[in-house]
Amino acid sequence: MAKLLDKQRYKCALGAMQTVQAIERALPVLHSGPGCAQKLSDTTGSSGYFSPNIFPCTSINEKDVVFGGVKKLHSTIDNALKVIDADLYVVLTGCIPEIVGDDSGEVVSEFQEADKPVIYAPTAGFKGNNYKGHEQVVDAIIEQYLKKSEVKQKGLVNIWADVPYQDLFWLGNIRELEKLIAEIGLIPNTIFGFRRGIENINKIPEAEFNLLVSPWVGIGNMKKMEKKLGIPYLHYPVLPIGATETSKFLREIGKFAGIDADKVESVIKEHEDYYYYLIERYADLFLENRVINKQFTVVADAQYTLGITKFLVNDLGLIPAKQFIVDDTPKNFREQITEEFKKLNYGITAEVSFETDGYKIHEAIKQHDYHGYPLVLGGYYEKEVTEALKGNFLNISWPVQDKVVLDDFYVGYTGGIRLIEDIYTVAVQRFN
Amino acid sequence: MAYKVAVGSSNGEMVDLKFGEASKFMIYEVDGEQFKLHEMRQVLTNPVSKEGLDSIACSKNECGKNGCAGNGRGCNGASDVVEKVTLIEDCRCVVCQKVGFQAQKQLERKAISVFDVTCLVSEALSKIAYYYNKLDRHESLRKK
Numbered sequence: 001m002a003k004l005l006d007k008q009r010y011k012c013a014l015g016a017m018q019t020v021q022a023i024e025r026a027l028p029v030l031h032s033g034p035g036c037a038q039k040l041s042d043t044t045g046s047s048g049y050f051s052p053n054i055f056p057c058t059s060i061n062e063k064d065v066v067f068g069g070v071k072k073l074h075s076t077i078d079n080a081l082k083v084i085d086a087d088l089y090v091v092l093t094g095c096i097p098e099i100v101g102d103d104s105g106e107v108v109s110e111f112q113e114a115d116k117p118v119i120y121a122p123t124a125g126f127k128g129n130n131y132k133g134h135e136q137v138v139d140a141i142i143e144q145y146l147k148k149s150e151v152k153q154k155g156l157v158n159i160w161a162d163v164p165y166q167d168l169f170w171l172g173n174i175r176e177l178e179k180l181i182a183e184i185g186l187i188p189n190t191i192f193g194f195r196r197g198i199e200n201i202n203k204i205p206e207a208e209f210n211l212l213v214s215p216w217v218g219i220g221n222m223k224k225m226e227k228k229l230g231i232p233y234l235h236y237p238v239l240p241i242g243a244t245e246t247s248k249f250l251r252e253i254g255k256f257a258g259i260d261a262d263k264v265e266s267v268i269k270e271h272e273d274y275y276y277y278l279i280e281r282y283a284d285l286f287l288e289n290r291v292i293n294k295q296f297t298v299v300a301d302a303q304y305t306l307g308i309t310k311f312l313v314n315d316l317g318l319i320p321a322k323q324f325i326v327d328d329t330p331k332n333f334r335e336q337i338t339e340e341f342k343k344l345n346y347g348i349t350a351e352v353s354f355e356t357d358g359y360k361i362h363e364a365i366k367q368h369d370y371h372g373y374p375l376v377l378g379g380y381y382e383k384e385v386t387e388a389l390k391g392n393f394l395n396i397s398w399p400v401q402d403k404v405v406l407d408d409f410y411v412g413y414t415g416g417i418r419l420i421e422d423i424y425t426v427a428v429q430r431f432n
Numbered sequence: 433m434a435y436k437v438a439v440g441s442s443n444g445e446m447v448d449l450k451f452g453e454a455s456k457f458m459i460y461e462v463d464g465e466q467f468k469l470h471e472m473r474q475v476l477t478n479p480v481s482k483e484g485l486d487s488i489a490c491s492k493n494e495c496g497k498n499g500c501a502g503n504g505r506g507c508n509g510a511s512d513v514v515e516k517v518t519l520i521e522d523c524r525c526v527v528c529q530k531v532g533f534q535a536q537k538q539l540e541r542k543a544i545s546v547f548d549v550t551c552l553v554s555e556a557l558s559k560i561a562y563y564y565n566k567l568d569r570h571e572s573l574r575k576k
Contacts, residue, residue: 062545062547063545063546063547063548063549065563065573066547066559066560066563067547067549067551067556067559099572099573099574099575100573100574100575101574101575
């Protein structure tokens with residue numbers, strides 16, 4: 001029997017239009033029904049030079065289902081090239097054209113001679129969610145646009161992290177990762193956000209290695225680049241939040257890139273000194289155990305559930321209750337991610353559940369004994385259940401209704417401090 | 433269940449008539465994926481019956497007055513459109529080279545699908561029959 005999914009935390013693969021939108025001056029051209037872009041867009045920073053309301057779209061209807069929509073796709077791309085000034089045109093297919101069998105790849109290949117690059121990513125909803133769609137877009141760039149480079153730039157590193165827009169803190173996070181990488185003497189290259197765009201895409205093949213900071217999203221892309229462009233990759237599965245993880249992160253990259261250990265250690269020391277200076281100043285707040293909850297639960301995608309669990313255990317000394325990963329992680333990555341939850345300080349391990357059904361998650365939260373009020377970091381869906389349990393709630397994952405984030409971030413040393421601020425801002429309000 | 437399809441074709445070979453210019457429609461009967469010519473329907477030149485107009489929310493007399501933004505022709509547009517739509521209202525869809533905006537809206541009101549294509553009549557009918565057959569059997573259109 002068909003099942004209903006309660007409170008799903010992701011969108012269809014066509015949601016990858018937001019990945020395209022995150023690349024400056026890249027334009028999604030949608031081969032889909034009218035309304036897809038409208039439904040898939042969040043109002044979390046998606047307006048601007050291009051916004052979902054103006055994405056060119058074939059707006060296919062019943063006629064195109066019966067007779068095929070390739071002609072419409074051709075004219076839509078053709079006219080988009082004429083009237084919209086972009087650097088990269090990414091054709092994304094929705095479910096209808098893929099079901100009825102439109103050969104969109106063939107249509108796109110007719111634009112090989114166009115002045116601007118036109119590429120195509122199959123992002124039909126039935127193929128997976130927007131995490132998968134994000135990978136498809138990056139794959140399309142690798143396969144259809146990038147060429148192997150003979151010249152390598154010393155120290156250049158491509159940084160890849162989780163899915164723009166789906167990850168509320170995507171912009172701030174990637175900028176902070178860039179900053180950290182630069183401090184240990186490497187040259188970061190990313191393609192998302194302000195002043196990156198096509199020029200940075202062009203630099204990808206010249207990199208010495210790819211750095212992927214994500215539990216599972218993008219591993220396929222790394223393998224593809226290794227094969228096609230000959231770029232080795234370092235897969236770092238934990239989003240480093242706070243001092244413990246960030247120092248580990250920098251050491252591992254330093255080792256991989258062959259950077260002098262003393263240099264890495266001096267960067268780490270500088271950051272840790274300031275980090276612990278702040279922690280010390282607020283130690284009275286942290287040690288006042290009436291303020292904060294004893295146990296916590298994170299309900300988020302793999303990167304935040306893992307990253308925040310590590311941070312709260314290792315840096316703040318909290319005890320994990322059950323953790324939930326809601327991004328429908330592919331089965332072949334689950335064991336490896338579960339293992340990461342066992343590598344916590346003080347011999348602590350966390351139980352993690354890969355669960356996409358919000359109802360089951362909420363039931364589990366209600367049934368767990370948190371030894372007091374729970375601390376729940378999750379999507380907006382968790383607000384109500386946490387309030388019913390008189391717990392503390394922080395909205396850190398999609399869907400987001402409770403927080404406005406322009407370029408805030410949780411990654412790195414500073415990110416850890418930001419997360420502490422956010423958690424304790426919620427916690428102290430209880431006593432107002 | 434068998435259903436009817438109205439086709440705008442001058443010779444039965446090609447879909448070559450626009451909805452507006454068609455003086456007759458070829459009515460095909462489709463059953464499953466089989467189709468055969470059922471009849472020819474001539475478009476009558478008589479003005480639309482009084483009954484037809486009464487069913488319209490905004491009558492011609494009121495159109496364009498009292499704050500109505502209409503063009504004076506009533507909500508149904510030109511009367512020949514109404515006449516043609518009424519003529520084929522027992523059909524599930526209409527296949528013509530082109531169908532104007534007004535006519536499309538009137539056809540939509542009667543839940544008649546519009547396929548504006550230029551191709552062989554047989555090709556159009558076999559594609560439409562395939563589509564509706566799948567739809568009626570609740571089968572996926574996904575190509576294997």
